[in-house]
Structures are given as structure tokens and as C-alpha cells.
Amino acid sequence: MTKLDPRRNAFRRDLADARLKGQVEAPRYVEGSLYQVVEGTAPVRREPNPMGALETQALYGEIVRVFEETGEGWAWGQLEGDGYVGWLPTASLRAEVTGPTHRVAARSTFLFPGPDIKLPPLMTLPLGAEVAVTGEAQDKNARYGLIEPAGAVVMQHLSPVDAPREPDWTAVAESFLGVPYLWGGKTDAGIDCSGLVQVALHTAGRQAPRDADMQAAEIGEALEIGDDLPPLRRGDLIFWEGHVGLMRDGETLLHANAFHMCSASEPLVAARSRFAAKGLKITAIRRLQ
Structure with missing residues (x-):
């Protein structure tokens, strides 16, 4: 059998995605059912336990293929977007799947219970969350998109799904400066190094x-690393083992990191020196055209 990455292939000793039959062995294969995330963010954990390690987050509107549900309120599934596999709270999912019309274009916005900014928000929607706008309403304060299944979002924070994307994905990453570092996070409430890169690129339509290891192998083109680094430019990705940052210019690195405990900007030479003190060298540099 071919060795598959369990982070992006749904298989366990007792259960596997039916699409993997012939590639992995399991006593039971399941087709899976599609669900949609209806919380601002849903944790994707390594185990069906609220204290389990946070692997990533699914955003409002994301589609999840669920292979198993437990009686304790957990669903084991795979995100349809980036293919990540893990455990999500069943309360964050619904079986009715609605195609999106808009996505959140602000760093975050509120979902109100109705078209009134004075109402207590139902939840916060992060950048990149996808919603189905079924109508519009307006009061003296704002114009709102009415969201399926319920709620309202101010229209200036939404962009049609087919609208042109932000061309400068590095600028998107820069908008997260100061956001707290959170392992597995993908929002302005907390974000990690590879989450920052993924969210910024997704906002730019990439x-x-x-x-980070997946990104180092699959994004852009590799630049050769010799005794000296090649000339760098804005948007280049710099990788260490288990870590990634991006260049704001030829000398300045932006990265979500545990040293600053936030998304921070610093000279690349300072970051290299700190990693070198731990015995870590730059392992890859990738450039997106």
C-alpha cells in the first residue's frame, strides 16, 4: 500500500474514506456526507476532546466531508478546501449545504441577528469566511446582506465570490501584524505561521x-540556497524546519511566531541568528510569480 499523509487523507486503523479503497487497508470504508460550518470558526482537533491539540480551524461556510459522528458531539471529517483531516464539534456543522455568494473581505466582521448594528452579534466572522446572501436591507447606519440560514452582515465587509482578489497577498499578511500567535489558528483572534501564509494567499486567490512542510514542497518555485542567500524580494517565503515567514522586502521578515507571541516584523538576519542558536538553518526559499 502507498504511504499517504494522514493529515490530508482520511484513514484510521478502523475506518477510511471510501475513495482511498485500494490505497489503504481498513475494516470499514465510508463514503462520507457533506456538512457546512455554521460557526465563525470551528476547531479541527487531533482527538475528539476539547483539550485535544488544535490542528487548524474551519471557517464559516466551509464544507466538511464527515465520515463518523460520536455520541459525545464530535465529527471526524475532512475539509473540502485544503483537505485537512480531524475532529470537529458537531454543533458547529449543519447538514444543509448552501453555495456562497460572498466572502468576508475585512479582517473580521460581525454576524448580527438582524439588520441593525445595535443588536448583540451572534458571532464574529473571519477574513475568508463564505456566506450566502439571500437579500439586502438598510437602516440609517448601514446596508446589510441577509445571510442564509439567518443573520445580517454589513455589505462593506463583504465581496462577491467572483470579484477580483487582493493582488498583494503580502499586504494581507501585513494586516495581521500584532495578532496573537495561536498554534493552529487562522483568524485575527489568533494565527500561526503557516495559517498566516495560507490565509494571505487564499485572500489573493491562490x-x-x-x-509549513507542505507549503515548502508545493508553493511557487524553489530558489537555490548556497553559502549566501539569493537576493530576496517582497513575497518570498522563507522556511525553517516547522516554520515559515514571508519577506516584506529584501531584508525584512514577517512571521507569526512564538518568540514574539504574535505576527511580527523583524530583520531577517535577526530571525536567522535566533534560529541558528537553536541549530536550525533555512531549509527552503520559495518564490511565487
Whole structure:
């Protein structure tokens, strides 16, 4: 059998995605059912436990293929977008899947219970969340998109799904400066290094895998690393083992990191020196055209 990455292929000792039959062995194969995320963010955990490690987050509107549900309120599934596999709370999912008309274009916005900014918000929707606008309403404060299944979002924070994307994905990453570092996070409430890269690229209309090692292998073109680094430019991705940052210019690195405990900007030479003190060298540099 071919060795598959369990982060992006749904298989366990007792259960596997039916699409993997012939590639992995399991006593039971399941087709899976499509569900949609209806919370601002849904944690995707390694185990069906609220204290389990946070692997990533699914955003409002994302589609999840669920292979198993437990009686304790957990669903084991795979995100249709980047293919990540893990456990999600069943309360964050619904069986009715609605195609999106708009996506959140602000760093975050509120979902109100109705078209009134004075109402207590139902939840916060992060950048990149996808919604189905079924109508519009307006009061003296704002114009709102009415969202399926319920709620309202101010229209200036939404962009049609087919609208041109932000051309400068590095600028998107820069908008997260100061956001707290959170392992597995993908929002302005908390974000990690590869989550920052994935969210920024997605906002620019580019698909990217979730984890740093995947990104180092699959994004853009590799630049040769010799005794000296090649000339760098804005948007280049710099990788260490288990970490990624992006260049704001030829000398300045932006990265979500645990040293600053936030998304921070610093000279690349300072970051290299700090990693070198831990015995870590730059392993890859990738350039997107």
C-alpha cells in the first residue's frame, strides 16, 4: 500500500474514506456526507476532546466531508478546501449545504441577528469566511446582506465570490501584524505561521496547503540556497524546519511566531541568528510569480 499523509487523507486503523479503497487497508470504508460550518470558526482537533491539540480551524461556510459522528458531539471529517483531516464539534456543522455568494473581505466582521448594528452579534466572522446572501436591507447606519440560514452582515465587509482578489497577498499578511500567535489558528483572534501564509494567499486567490512542510514542497518555485542567500524580494517565503515567514522586502521578515507571541516584523538576519542558536538553518526559499 502507498504511504499517504494522514493529515490530508482520511484513514484510521478502523475506518477510511471510501475513495482511498485500494490505497489503504481498513475494516470499514465510508463514503462520507457533506456538512457546512455554521460557526465563525470551528476547531479541527487531533482527538475528539476539547483539550485535544488544535490542528487548524474551519471557517464559516466551509464544507466538511464527515465520515463518523460520536455520541459525545464530535465529527471526524475532512475539509473540502485544503483537505485537512480531524475532529470537529458537531454543533458547529449543519447538514444543509448552501453555495456562497460572498466572502468576508475585512479582517473580521460581525454576524448580527438582524439588520441593525445595535443588536448583540451572534458571532464574529473571519477574513475568508463564505456566506450566502439571500437579500439586502438598510437602516440609517448601514446596508446589510441577509445571510442564509439567518443573520445580517454589513455589505462593506463583504465581496462577491467572483470579484477580483487582493493582488498583494503580502499586504494581507501585513494586516495581521500584532495578532496573537495561536498554534493552529487562522483568524485575527489568533494565527500561526503557516495559517498566516495560507490565509494571505487564499485572500489573493491562490490556493495553499495548511502546514509549513507542505507549503515548502508545493508553493511557487524553489530558489537555490548556497553559502549566501539569493537576493530576496517582497513575497518570498522563507522556511525553517516547522516554520515559515514571508519577506516584506529584501531584508525584512514577517512571521507569526512564538518568540514574539504574535505576527511580527523583524530583520531577517535577526530571525536567522535566533534560529541558528537553536541549530536550525533555512531549509527552503520559495518564490511565487
